[in-house]
Amino acid sequence: MSGDFPRVVARDLRVSVRSAGQWLNPLVFFVIVVTLFPLGIGPAPAMLARIAPGVLWISALLAMLLSFERLFANDHRDGTLEQWVLADAPLSLVVLGKVTAHWILSGLPLVLLSPLLGVLLQLPFEALPTLIVSLTLGTLTLALIGAIGAALTVGVNHGSVLLSLLVLPLTVPVLIFGSSAVTAAAEGFAAGAQLSLMAAMLAAALALAPWTTAASLRVTVASDG
Amino acid sequence: MFRWFHRFGSAPFVYRAAGAVAPWLAGGCAIALLAGLWLGLVVAPADYEQGDSYRIIYVHVPAAWMSMFVYTVMALSSAVFLIWRLKLADVVASASAPIGAAFTFIALVTGSLWGKPTWGTWWVWDGRLTSELLLLFLYLGYMALRGAFEQPRTAEKAAAMLAVIGIVNIPVIHFSVEWWNTLHQPATITKIDKPSMHISMLRPLLLMVLAFQLLYFANLAVRVRSGLLRREARSSWVAELAAKASGGTGHAASGDTATDHG
Numbered sequence: 001m002s003g004d005f006p007r008v009v010a011r012d013l014r015v016s017v018r019s020a021g022q023w024l025n026p027l028v029f030f031v032i033v034v035t036l037f038p039l040g041i042g043p044a045p046a047m048l049a050r051i052a053p054g055v056l057w058i059s060a061l062l063a064m065l066l067s068f069e070r071l072f073a074n075d076h077r078d079g080t081l082e083q084w085v086l087a088d089a090p091l092s093l094v095v096l097g098k099v100t101a102h103w104i105l106s107g108l109p110l111v112l113l114s115p116l117l118g119v120l121l122q123l124p125f126e127a128l129p130t131l132i133v134s135l136t137l138g139t140l141t142l143a144l145i146g147a148i149g150a151a152l153t154v155g156v157n158h159g160s161v162l163l164s165l166l167v168l169p170l171t172v173p174v175l176i177f178g179s180s181a182v183t184a185a186a187e188g189f190a191a192g193a194q195l196s197l198m199a200a201m202l203a204a205a206l207a208l209a210p211w212t213t214a215a216s217l218r219v220t221v222a223s224d225g
Numbered sequence: 226m227f228r229w230f231h232r233f234g235s236a237p238f239v240y241r242a243a244g245a246v247a248p249w250l251a252g253g254c255a256i257a258l259l260a261g262l263w264l265g266l267v268v269a270p271a272d273y274e275q276g277d278s279y280r281i282i283y284v285h286v287p288a289a290w291m292s293m294f295v296y297t298v299m300a301l302s303s304a305v306f307l308i309w310r311l312k313l314a315d316v317v318a319s320a321s322a323p324i325g326a327a328f329t330f331i332a333l334v335t336g337s338l339w340g341k342p343t344w345g346t347w348w349v350w351d352g353r354l355t356s357e358l359l360l361l362f363l364y365l366g367y368m369a370l371r372g373a374f375e376q377p378r379t380a381e382k383a384a385a386m387l388a389v390i391g392i393v394n395i396p397v398i399h400f401s402v403e404w405w406n407t408l409h410q411p412a413t414i415t416k417i418d419k420p421s422m423h424i425s426m427l428r429p430l431l432l433m434v435l436a437f438q439l440l441y442f443a444n445l446a447v448r449v450r451s452g453l454l455r456r457e458a459r460s461s462w463v464a465e466l467a468a469k470a471s472g473g474t475g476h477a478a479s480g481d482t483a484t485d486h487g
Contacts, residue, residue: 148390152383156373166366166387169359212390219382220374 004089008097009104015074016105022070023105026063030110033059034117045122052121053131053182060110060135061142061175065167067106068146069153069160071098076154076221085221091214099147099210107139123186130185130195137198138178144202144209145170151216174201233313236453237462247446254439261436265429272426281339283429287437289332292360295325295441299367300392303385313449315381316456318388319371320448324441326364333357363391 016022037055038048075081084094114135115128123131149167153159181194232238265283272279299321306314336354337347348354370387374380422430457463 152370152387153373159373162366162369162373165362165369169363169366169391170393172355172359212386216383216386219386220379 005093005097008089008094009101012098012101013104016070016101023109026067026106027109027113029066030059030063030113031117033062034121038121049122049124049186052118052123053127053179053186055121056114056118056123056131057135057138057175057179057182060114060139061171063110064106064139064142064146065164065171066160067102068150068163068167071102071147071150072154072217081154081217081221085217091217092210095147095151095213095217096210099143099213102147103140103143107143110139111135123182126188127182127186130191131182133195134178134181134191134198137195137202138174141174141198141202141205142171144205145174147213148209148216151213152220154217154220174198177201234311236312236457236460239313240450240453240462243446243450247443247450250439250443250446254436254443257432257436257439261429261432263429264432265426269426269429270423275343278339278342281335283433285332285335285339286430287434288328288335289357290434291437291441292325292329292332292357294438295321295328296360296363296388297392299325300388303388306385307382307389312456313453315385316449316452317445318385319381320445320452321441322364322367322371324444324448326361326368328437328441329357329361329364333361367391 034055037051037059041047041051072081075084085091087094111132114131118128118131146163146167148170149163152166153163156162177194177197181191181198184191184194261283266280269280271277299318302314302317302321305311306318333354336357340349341347367384367387371380371384374383454463454466
């Protein structure tokens with residue numbers, strides 16, 4: 001039982017790394033969207049610096065939204081997901097493993113690349129650590145929340161649009177506080193309050209999301225009706 | 226006590242009971258609506274600051290409260306459905322969703338119409354308005370999820386899970402006025418001590434809330450009846466009803482297992 005979690009993470013990482021689209025897509029999307037903002041709004045440095053926190057956060061959120069459908073799609077297609085649901089291993093642990101692997105490949109690259117993009121958007125230097133911390137906490141939370149939506153829409157045709165609609169209201173607090181933390185840091189204020197709240201949201205998501213995702217999977221995958 | 230509870234597991238019983246109760250609810254709603262509108266639009270004095278434009282409160286506030294009340298009903302009955310497998314609970318949840326969405330939409334639109342003369346803007350992105358908009362998305366997401374599955378049983382359970390998950394949005398909306406510094410007026414009625422609204426304006430507001438509640442329950446009764454018919458289309462009691470309705474010579478309704486579109 002205790003070896004299940006690392007095994008699930010390792011397996012998912014191995015499977016996803018082999019198809020470059022799995023992990024490269026969100027990253028490329030992140031970069032492209034961030035680049036589009038100055039092109040669409042104008043390159044005035046002062047204005048870019050003001051909107052940089054929001055732009056970075058929205059782009060990260062959209063990139064993560066794009067990746068959620070991939071969480072269970074492959075396993076559902078070849079029947080592995082059904083085996084997971086029926087297996088002995090606690091399903092919430094399996095879900096946690098899959099979400100961890102998904103974050104390592106879809107969320108962590110965003111976090112690592114964000115300081116570079118922040119500099120491109122004229123984000124003040126002192127805001128960069130807060131950017132990294134807030135994005136780490138935020139993308140982890142988003143990955144957990146997105147898993148719930150992915151589980152509810154697994155196997156649905158064109159489920160990604162519905163997934164985004166379902167997941168959006170739950171992700172809004174993460175976006176609000178994450179972007180607010182970076183804005184506060186950019187203006188020279190302490191962002192401790194926002195970051196503490198984000199850590200609290202992550203703790204709540206860690207406690208509730210795997211179990212909720214497992215329950216949703218049992219509803220949508222195991223077709224006992 | 227359990228016998229009373231068990232009756233709600235019987236679809237024909239609920240069908241008949243809802244049919245008996247609905248006219249009374251509708252009648253009560255009409256009376257409360259007329260009384261509330263009369264007291265609110267004609268009798269109540271004009272506000273010292275806003276003049277007569279404040280009177281939209283008599284539609285806006287009850288609609289906003291109902292939007293949250295209906296979502297709570299939806300989430301609770303979804304929880305009952307998931308835990309106790311009570312079919313009626315799922316019918317209530319799916320019947321309530323479009324009504325709740327309509328209330329939310331009305332609250333948003335009337336709020337916007339009220340905001341233009343008083344705040345100078347149609348919309349502002351503060352805590353309460355944003356949360357109400359997100360509540361509308363929650364309703365729409367619930368209805369969309371229900372319609373997305375081919376298997377009706379899967380659709381019911383998945384949508385029920387979504388309703389229970391989204392319940393966290395309700396306290397956020399209620400407390401958002403305290404948590405965020407906003408343009409919106411702070412709560413005037415939910416305090417234990419004297420409300421800060423004059424009684425002549427408060428009375429019609431409470432009447433309108435009662436009217437909207439009765440409106441919801443009257444609508445719910447009718448929708449639950451049709452929801453039960455659709456769900457149980459293949460059962461014998463529906464066949465009997467259909468036979469009676471077509472003069473005793475008709476065939477039983479060929480049950481279409483299309484998902485309940487709310």
